[in-house]
Amino acid sequence: MNNFLRLSVHQLVDFLLRKGDIDNRVFNRSSMSEGSRLHGIYQAKQKRNYLAEVRLATHAHIDGTDILLEGRADGIIHRGGGQYVVDEIKTTVEDLKVFREQNLSWHLGQAKCYAYMFAEANGLDFIDVKLTYIRQGKEKEQLIDSYTFDYLTLEKDIHHLLNDFLExxxxxxxxxxxxDATIKKLTFPYKKYRAGQRELSKYAYAITKKGGRLFVEAPTGIGKTISTLFPFIKAINDDHESKIFYLTAKNSGKEAAHKALKLMKKHGLKINIIIITAKDKICFSKGKACNPDECPFAHKYYDKIQDVLRYALLNYDDFGYKTITQIANDYQICPFEFSLDLSLFMDVIICDYNYLFDPISYMRRYFDGNTSMHLALIDEAHNLVDRSRSMYSASLTYSSFLSARKSIRHSKLRKLKLAMNKMRKMFGEYLETEDLGNHVISVFYPNTYKTISSFITTLQDVNKNDHHEMTPELLEFYLSVHRFSKMLDLFNDSYL
Known part of the structure; x- marks a missing residue:
């Protein structure tokens, strides 16, 4: 029987080709959001022969494993006849030449995957590749790299990557x-069911087969955790792509889920489990930013992670706080990023609500694509009402702006002063029509979006290239503006 592996281009190249440091001055949620915006603007300006966001896929059979490799190219340019160009767009706040030099093998590897899949699908002997680099905040500053590959070379290179990943x-x-063998033998880990447990298990298992949502209200002590986790575990054996997410707001909820899983393991179950601990609680460098200049555990993280994952997977199958921090400390890597990367190879992920529901901190690696293969158990779901209200709310205060401005009063950085001055004018527009105090605003002045977007781009640049200017007050204000910007993007008539 062949094994089956469904793999995204990002999973392949991010794991094998990404090198260097964790650096939230370059790679962060603000830069990702701005990058998506610039992608769209750039694509919209192209000619009619430019196809944007082209979905591609290929099948390969290597060493008894059937592999489905899939992804989405930023752009395909048809130059006429059999001439095509794969366009891979990258944006950054960093100097473009430096950014390209540091990440070329990673970026080019991604583009070559798309080129190979498109050439294969269209019977091309040769195909061109273009890497388009755009500077965030200075969109006219661009850098273009062009390459030509023959199909056989691409096939050889991509199969080489797939072989490396298969190791x-x-x-x-x-x-x-x-x-799978232990799941088949697994029986309910108690001698008999309590009242209501068998029925709950049947309903939960039906959800794994038919899809949908099941809401359960039952008294404390009935055994809801084991009655839902047990059938979900049994369902994994039928779907090799599925992961179980156990979402809870409390540590007691995490402990209950972990206890139930350990009970099943005691009865013979072999399964990979991870508990995701909040970043601020697991961080080795509390109070420091996530970049190699401030945190030694960010240094060369991506150079080390392949070996760390191999070691972890060969030696452990239950990853709680103690195990994760022990391994991370031994290898001198960030424990939080390690836990996220490790989760890709887990069967059960126990974590807080926000990793699925928060629009800023949700785990994109799982929930930006096809989520239909995943199963979610939400502990005490009634708490989601208040939690989601806070997740989808944001506020800006004039007092925090004044504190940030006061903290940089001696700065001579012109771009920072200009950005703060634009924000002062934006606040001024609202102060002219509103009294001091808290206000819920449903209609925004036209320049609000532009001012906030420009401010975020400038502060990303400052954070990377003039980091000494980032006072604690300025950083706090910047983060609040970033969150407010995200909520502006989501804001619509559905908001209450």
Missing amino acids: LYQIIVQKNKLR
């Missing part, structure tokens, strides 16, 4: 075989 995946294959 790690074979660890997962062996663990999954053991997991």
Whole structure:
């Protein structure tokens, strides 16, 4: 029987080709949002022969494994006849030449995957690749790299990457075989069901097969956790792509889920489990920013992570706070990023609500694409009402702006002063029509969006290239503006 691996281009190249440091001055949620915006603007300006966001896929059979590799190219340019160009767009606040030099093998590897898939699908012997670099905040500043590849070279290179990835995946294959065998033998871990448990388990299992949502209200002590986790575990054996997310707002909820899983493991179950601990609680460098200049555990993270993951997967299958921090400390890497990367190879992920529901901190690696294969158990779901209200709310205060401006009063950085002056004018527009105090605003002045977007781009640039200017007050204000910007993007008539 062949093994099956469904793999995205990002998973492949991010794991094998990304090198260097964790640096939130360059790679962060603000720069990602701005990058998406600039992608759209750039694509909209192209000619009619430019196809944007082209979905591609290819199948490969390597060493007994059927692989589905899939992804989405930023652009395909048809130059006429059989001439095509794959366009891969990258945006950054960093100097473009520096950014390209540091990430070329990673970026080019991604583009070559798309080029290979498109050439294969269209019977092309040759195909061009273009890497388009755009400077955030200075969109006219661009850098273009152009390449030409023949199909056979692309096929050889991509299959080489797939072979390298399979070296790690074979660890997962062996663990999954053991997991599946133990799931088949697994029985309910108590001698008998309590009242209502069997019915709940049947309903939960039906959800895994038919989809949909099940809301359960039952008294404390009935055994809801084991009655839902047990059928969800049994369902993994039928779907090799699914992960179980156990979402809870409290540590007691995490402990209850972990206890239930350990009970099933005591009865013979072999399964990979991880508990995601909040970044501020697991961080080794509290109070420091996530970049190599401030945190030693960010240094060369992506150079080390492949070896760390191999070690972790070969030696452990239950990753709680103690195990994660021990391994991370031994290898001198960030424990939080390690836990997120490790989660890709887990069967059960126990974490807070926000990793699924928060529009800023949700786990994009799972929930930006096809989520239909995943299963979610939400502990005490009634708490989501208040939590979601806070997740989808944001505020800006004039007092925090004044504190930030006061903290940089001696700065001579012109772009920072200009950005703060624009924000002062924006606040001034609202102060002219509103009394001092708290206000819920449903209609925004036209320049609000532009001013906030410009401010975020400038502050990203300052954070990377003039980091000494980032006072604690300015950083706090910047983060609040970033969150407010995200809520502005989401704001619509559905808001209450």
